[in-house]
Amino acid sequence: MERSVFETIRNIQDIPTLPSVAMEMMTLAKAPDVSIKDLSECIYKDPPLAAKVLRMANSTFYRRGPQEIDTLHRAILMMGLNEVINIITSVSVLTLLSPTDEKGESLREAFRSHCVATGLIARRIDKKIGMRTQGRDFVGGLLHDIGKIILDEYFHDRFVEACDLSIRKNCTVYEAEMEVLGTTHMEVGDFLARKWGLPPYLADVNLHHHHPGKAQFKDITSLISVADLLAKARDLSCGGHVPAFVLKDQEAWGNLKKLGYPMDSLDVERITFEIEDIGDEVKAYISTVADEPAGEAAHG
Amino acid sequence: MADYLASATPMMSDETFWLLRDFIYEHSGIYFADNKKSQLENRLGLRLRANNLPDFDKYYYMLKYDPQAGRELRALFDSVTTNETSFFRSPPQIQAFQEKVLPEIMQRHQEKAELCLRLWSAGCSTGDEPYTMGIVIKEVLGERLKDWDIKIFASDISEKALKSARTAMYNEYTLRSVPPEIKRKYFTQNGTQYTVNEEIRMLVDLQYLNFNDAKRVKLMKGFDVIFCRNVLIYFDDEAKKRFVAQLYDNLNPGGYLFIGHSESLHNISRAFKLVHFPGALGYKKE
Numbered sequence: 001m002e003r004s005v006f007e008t009i010r011n012i013q014d015i016p017t018l019p020s021v022a023m024e025m026m027t028l029a030k031a032p033d034v035s036i037k038d039l040s041e042c043i044y045k046d047p048p049l050a051a052k053v054l055r056m057a058n059s060t061f062y063r064r065g066p067q068e069i070d071t072l073h074r075a076i077l078m079m080g081l082n083e084v085i086n087i088i089t090s091v092s093v094l095t096l097l098s099p100t101d102e103k104g105e106s107l108r109e110a111f112r113s114h115c116v117a118t119g120l121i122a123r124r125i126d127k128k129i130g131m132r133t134q135g136r137d138f139v140g141g142l143l144h145d146i147g148k149i150i151l152d153e154y155f156h157d158r159f160v161e162a163c164d165l166s167i168r169k170n171c172t173v174y175e176a177e178m179e180v181l182g183t184t185h186m187e188v189g190d191f192l193a194r195k196w197g198l199p200p201y202l203a204d205v206n207l208h209h210h211h212p213g214k215a216q217f218k219d220i221t222s223l224i225s226v227a228d229l230l231a232k233a234r235d236l237s238c239g240g241h242v243p244a245f246v247l248k249d250q251e252a253w254g255n256l257k258k259l260g261y262p263m264d265s266l267d268v269e270r271i272t273f274e275i276e277d278i279g280d281e282v283k284a285y286i287s288t289v290a291d292e293p294a295g296e297a298a299h300g
Numbered sequence: 301m302a303d304y305l306a307s308a309t310p311m312m313s314d315e316t317f318w319l320l321r322d323f324i325y326e327h328s329g330i331y332f333a334d335n336k337k338s339q340l341e342n343r344l345g346l347r348l349r350a351n352n353l354p355d356f357d358k359y360y361y362m363l364k365y366d367p368q369a370g371r372e373l374r375a376l377f378d379s380v381t382t383n384e385t386s387f388f389r390s391p392p393q394i395q396a397f398q399e400k401v402l403p404e405i406m407q408r409h410q411e412k413a414e415l416c417l418r419l420w421s422a423g424c425s426t427g428d429e430p431y432t433m434g435i436v437i438k439e440v441l442g443e444r445l446k447d448w449d450i451k452i453f454a455s456d457i458s459e460k461a462l463k464s465a466r467t468a469m470y471n472e473y474t475l476r477s478v479p480p481e482i483k484r485k486y487f488t489q490n491g492t493q494y495t496v497n498e499e500i501r502m503l504v505d506l507q508y509l510n511f512n513d514a515k516r517v518k519l520m521k522g523f524d525v526i527f528c529r530n531v532l533i534y535f536d537d538e539a540k541k542r543f544v545a546q547l548y549d550n551l552n553p554g555g556y557l558f559i560g561h562s563e564s565l566h567n568i569s570r571a572f573k574l575v576h577f578p579g580a581l582g583y584k585k586e
Binding site: 065192229230231232234235242244245246248249267268270272273274276277280 | 325327331333334335367392396562564565566573574575577578579581582584
């Protein structure tokens with residue numbers, strides 16, 4: 001198959017982008033002398049986004065104390081900058097992932113659930129093995145498959161064909177993508193992550209989550225790889241063949257072990273049972289992010 | 301009456317649920333996910349009343365610190381395992397058996413030109429499980445079934461359950477998870493009763509077996525798949541380890557063990573490879 005799909009994607013002018021505020025936040029966060037005031041002012045430039053951040057901050061996912069978090073300043077103080085960036089990224093991505101028309105709705109819906117589930121599972125495993133990724137676990141999970149959005153958006157029929165082919169042939173989705181589209185969601189995702197100026201680990205996660213041994217950021221990419229598989233095992237897949245697998249035989253598992261994480265002491269059965277109802281958590285998360293707020297965020 | 305009962309049963313706080321859930325998992329290997337809280341509340345509500353305790357916290361402390369708690373533990377396990385069996389119970393496990401495990405094992409046997417399958421429903425109760433296995437095998441093999449030598453051993457310690465299994469007669473409720481076309485194909489309806497057809501019954505060999513009878517259990521050899529669901533809970537830790545090690549020996553290399561849907565072998569055996577199927581776990585002997 002020719003390389004035309006990838007070339008076409010490279011040349012698409014109106015490719016979706018993360019909102020400018022999300023990009024700006026990521027840049028700001030890297031600055032050594034950034035103040036909470038700078039950050040909250042940056043977010044307030046996008047009022048609907050600011051409102052969603054406050055809604056998330058007060059949702060069961062984040063709220064810690066009895067007191068309502070009513071300003072972004074307070075949200076950043078209470079949750080920390082990384083969590084606020086997580087929220088902004090997840091809100092932005094979930095908006096991007098919303099289906100644009102009916103034909104792709106069910107696939108997009110499954111896809112969105114898969115991404116959120118991978119993020120939530122990665123976060124749980126991170127807590128157990130103590131990787132302390134400071135929120136990269138969740139964002140990495142959420143964004144590991146962005147290449148699929150683009151393939152689905154611009155080459156919907158062929159992408160669906162690839163998913164079907166992987167079921168018929170019992171092969172991986174990326175092998176089927178290569179056959180039908182001549183490129184993979186990993187390659188496209190890597191391209192997109194770079195184009196969007198996302199932190200380098202996210203390009204790595206996109207490109208290598210199926211073969212994390214090749215990753216530069218081996219720890220986070222392996223973590224996402226494990227979470228990705230577990231999400232699929234919980235039926236939160238996003239089209240295509242769902243494989244049976246032995247977690248301990250996975251490249252990702254071996255990497256994490258080599259890196260010194262306590263993989264042998266993990267109770268894999270228990271982790272699997274714990275995420276059995278992750279679907280409910282995914283739904284709750286998506287509706288918290290997606291619901292339109294009653295009014296604009298209060299400026300404060 | 302119902303109102304009185306509802307108000308008589310105290311609520312279980314999330315914290316107490318987590319404590320009890322961890323306690324039960326540690327002692328039985330059975331896990332109650334967050335969405336099973338009300339189920340646990342209902343089941344343990346009965347134990348609360350039986351022990352005349354005012355709330356679940358007191359119940360937890362009794363289990364944890366009372367030297368006499370051993371007996372209560374038995375009763376607790378009885379109340380958390382439903383003791384109920386049905387056709388196509390835990391569908392994702394049956395699906396894994398049908399779509400992943402059987403094709404893999406059959407292919408291996410075919411390559412060796414040994415068209416022979418041995419399966420064991422260990423703790424088969426009233427026969428729902430072994431007959432389900434038979435139906436699934438027939439669904440996978442179709443007309444090729446006659447080329448294969450297939451035997452599903454089904455054992456239980458209850459003569460009463462075995463007697464019922466031999467009649468192979470079931471009511472609508474036991475068949476609630478059975479797809480209509482499967483019901484039509486493999487059962488003969490007589491009023492409200494359904495009898496499993498002969499082509500499936502002939503695959504199943506029902507036998508009395510006590511798992512404590514180590515000599516006889518050891519003789520059960522050469523299995524490709526063993527279903528032993530919600531049985532281990534009745535053993536203490538040492539007995540569990542011995543029995544599971546025995547099940548490992550009973551399997552052929554490449555064979556699979558399925559235990560209850562939310563049961564774990566984490567602290568019991570490291571001999572198997574834990575396989576993740578969509579929505580289900582299986583244990584493979586390599």
